[in-house]
Amino acid sequence: MFKRGIRKFLSMDKRMLLFIGVFTGIILSVVTVKGLAYTDSPEFCGSCHIMNNVHDSFANSTHAELSCSDCHLPHDTLINKYTNKAKAGIGHVYYNTLGEDKIPQVLHPTENTQEVVNQNCIDCHQSTLDNVSHDAKDSCSSCHQAIPHGNDFKTEDYFKPAKSGELLENKGGTMNNG
Numbered sequence: 001m002f003k004r005g006i007r008k009f010l011s012m013d014k015r016m017l018l019f020i021g022v023f024t025g026i027i028l029s030v031v032t033v034k035g036l037a038y039t040d041s042p043e044f045c046g047s048c049h050i051m052n053n054v055h056d057s058f059a060n061s062t063h064a065e066l067s068c069s070d071c072h073l074p075h076d077t078l079i080n081k082y083t084n085k086a087k088a089g090i091g092h093v094y095y096n097t098l099g100e101d102k103i104p105q106v107l108h109p110t111e112n113t114q115e116v117v118n119q120n121c122i123d124c125h126q127s128t129l130d131n132v133s134h135d136a137k138d139s140c141s142s143c144h145q146a147i148p149h150g151n152d153f154k155t156e157d158y159f160k161p162a163k164s165g166e167l168l169e170n171k172g173g174t175m176n177n178g
Contacts, residue, residue, distance in 0.1 A: 039085070039089075040069040042059065042064075042067060042068055045068045046059075048092055048096055051092070054149060057148070058148050061147065061149070062148060064148070070120065071121075071148075074116050075123070084112070084116065114141065118139045118141065121140040121141075122140065
């Protein structure tokens with residue numbers, strides 16, 4: 001029965017087969033592109049219960065017009081972006097399946113995500129870095145940890161004062177890359 005259906009399909013006019021193939025390819029492309037774009041949106045990211053407070057704080061920030069992936073995913077290559085996106089998604093699915101009592105109140109970024117976020121800050125705010133020294137700390141979030149997610153997302157390190165002479169010692173350092 002299956003073989004007969006395939007033979008019948010392949011015996012169709014070649015132009016019709018070409019049309020069906022192209023039409024199917026267009027539909028799959030549009031669905032894939034729209035689906036990937038939706039998974040970059042704050043609405044998608046905020047749909048998980050563990051992200052509710054993260055999404056709410058972001059929605060009330062100066063960065064609210066951005067997508068989550070603008071800050072949290074690398075933009076050097078599509079492969080790197082989607083590899084990191086898959087890793088983060090797997091992590092979030094893992095947390096969502098553990099049960100709410102095992103989910104930390106604040107999800108802190110991994111070391112890789114911290115590097116990605118820092119590089120994205122630098123990429124977007126390069127003109128500020130060209131004009132104002134911002135290299136007294138090791139990363140943007142060392143001083144700007146509450147952006148764009150509010151005070152609830154500061155780690156205890158944020159509240160520790162700078163070591164004696166740290167800011168003066170590092171003033172004019174190397175973060176500027178200019």
